[in-house]
Amino acid sequence: MPWIGAAIGLVLLGLAVLAMEFTPRRPRSLLHHAGERVTFTLDRRGLERRLTRTAELDPDVDDAKVRIRRRAKVKVNKVEGSDNRSMSRRVRDRLREELDQLVEKRTPKVKVDVNAGGGRVR
Amino acid sequence: MKRRRITLLEVVDRLVVLLVGLALVAAGAAILAIALELLEPPDLSGIAETALEQLEAWPAAAVIAVAAIVAILGAALAIRHLLPAHQPRTVSGLTLLSGEGRHRTEVRGLALSRAVAADLRQFPAVRDSSARLLSANPPAVDARVSASLSCDLDEFREHVAGVAERLDHALGRSDVLLRVRIGFVGASESRVE
Numbered sequence: 001m002p003w004i005g006a007a008i009g010l011v012l013l014g015l016a017v018l019a020m021e022f023t024p025r026r027p028r029s030l031l032h033h034a035g036e037r038v039t040f041t042l043d044r045r046g047l048e049r050r051l052t053r054t055a056e057l058d059p060d061v062d063d064a065k066v067r068i069r070r071r072a073k074v075k076v077n078k079v080e081g082s083d084n085r086s087m088s089r090r091v092r093d094r095l096r097e098e099l100d101q102l103v104e105k106r107t108p109k110v111k112v113d114v115n116a117g118g119g120r121v122r
Numbered sequence: 123m124k125r126r127r128i129t130l131l132e133v134v135d136r137l138v139v140l141l142v143g144l145a146l147v148a149a150g151a152a153i154l155a156i157a158l159e160l161l162e163p164p165d166l167s168g169i170a171e172t173a174l175e176q177l178e179a180w181p182a183a184a185v186i187a188v189a190a191i192v193a194i195l196g197a198a199l200a201i202r203h204l205l206p207a208h209q210p211r212t213v214s215g216l217t218l219l220s221g222e223g224r225h226r227t228e229v230r231g232l233a234l235s236r237a238v239a240a241d242l243r244q245f246p247a248v249r250d251s252s253a254r255l256l257s258a259n260p261p262a263v264d265a266r267v268s269a270s271l272s273c274d275l276d277e278f279r280e281h282v283a284g285v286a287e288r289l290d291h292a293l294g295r296s297d298v299l300l301r302v303r304i305g306f307v308g309a310s311e312s313r314v315e
Contacts, residue, residue, distance in 0.1 A: 003184070007153035010188065014146025017195075021139050029303055033279060038286050038300045040279065046269075046306035053271050102275065 026069050031105045042102060044068050054098050060087040072099060072108040077115045088112045142195050149191055153184050216258035219294055229293070231255035238263050241288060242302075245281045247273035249307060260297040263289070268307045275304070 030047060032040040048066045055064035055074055060082035065075045072095060078087055095110045155161035216234070218227040231254075238253040242265055253265040269278065282302055289298045 003153060003157045006188070007150045007157060010146050010150030010153065010191075012150075014143045014148075014150060017139060017143035017146060021136065021143060032275065032304065037298065038279075038282055038302065040275075040282070041301070041303045043303055043305035046304065049308060050271050050306040 030068075030103045030108075032102060033104055047102065050102075051095055051098065054094055055091050058087060058091055058094070061091065064091070066095075068108055070108060072110045074110065074112045075115065076112060080116075084114050088114050138194075142191070145191055145194065149184075149187050156184075212254045212256060213258050216255070216261055216293070234261075234289075235263065237292075238265055238285065238289065238300075241285045242267050242282070245269075245278055247278065260299055261289075261293060261295070262299040262301070264301050264303075266303045266305065268305050271306050271308060273304075273306065278304075 027044055029041040029043050032042045034040075048068055051066040051068075051072060051074070052064050055061055055066060055076060060079050062077040062079050064077070067073045067075075074091060074095060076088070076091060078084065092110050092112045095112075099107050099110065152161065156163050213231055215228050215230045218229065234255050235253040239251040242248055242251040242253070247270045248267050249270060250268040251265060253263050256262040256264050282300065286298060286300050289300070290296050
């Protein structure tokens with residue numbers, strides 16, 4: 001029996017290694033501006049923080065969390081009583097605008113997921 | 123769209139990881155098949171006068187196989203982290219072009235890096251900075267800064283253009299390359315990642 005467990009473990013480990021190799025990796029940094037002699041890149045985690053702050057500037061957003069992979073995925077907890085659609089569109093447009101200004105190449109697309117929240121009430 | 127060049131090292135790196143993954147799956151599946159009696163255990167009796175001759179049962183061979191795979195896995199991870207892409211090398215210093223005859227002036231890389239980092243810190247939104255001299259000819263400096271979340275990047279780029287200009291002037295050349303990696307940090311953070 002222990003051999004069967006070890007064998008299953010090995011197969012799972014191998015599959016995990018293969019899955020990690022084929023899953024698109026999170027970029028460590030994104031190109032902000034490439035000049036002739038000076039190049040600027042943005043650290044991915046820092047950019048996530050800045051976009052999170054931008055999303056949270058919306059009055060209908062209670063709190064937000066941005067994760068960048070191939071897309072910038074935003075999880076938003078809305079203020080109770082606010083309109084989902086208009087808030088989602090506003091946040092998406094703001095983040096798109098900011099990303100267009102900040103990232104020169106391969107600008108991630110924005111996807112917004114709205115949760116009910118439960119904190120602040122409008 | 124222009125595609126990024128893939129280096130030979132990256133191909134080798136991916137290939138090694140792929141082979142490790144496949145070897146793990148194959149080894150696991152083989153052991154499973156033997157344990158479930160779907161496959162005959164390997165006949166090791168034919169391998170004479172070797173260490174394997176001493177092995178009487180297939181589990182010992184499996185242990186050796188697993189150890190070998192784990193060793194390969196460790197080597198693969200080591201290779202991955204030793205690749206130049208993960209650890210860019212720094213140079214210890216550079217020689218100024220103005221030196222003539224038997225005399226020459228050398229600038230230490232550490233001193234140059236500290237000067238660049240200090241100059242970058244002059245921008246109000248920059249909380250912390252560090253720099254490294256990556257090459258001497260042409261001089262290439264890799265800098266990292268932690269900036270506040272509200273940092274105006276247009277203004278910061280102008281400041282960095284000034285830093286590059288001052289660096290050119292100090293080194294007496296006009297081909298200095300500068301790469302700046304910006305990390306935005308919140309009010310409570312100031313670390314350069």
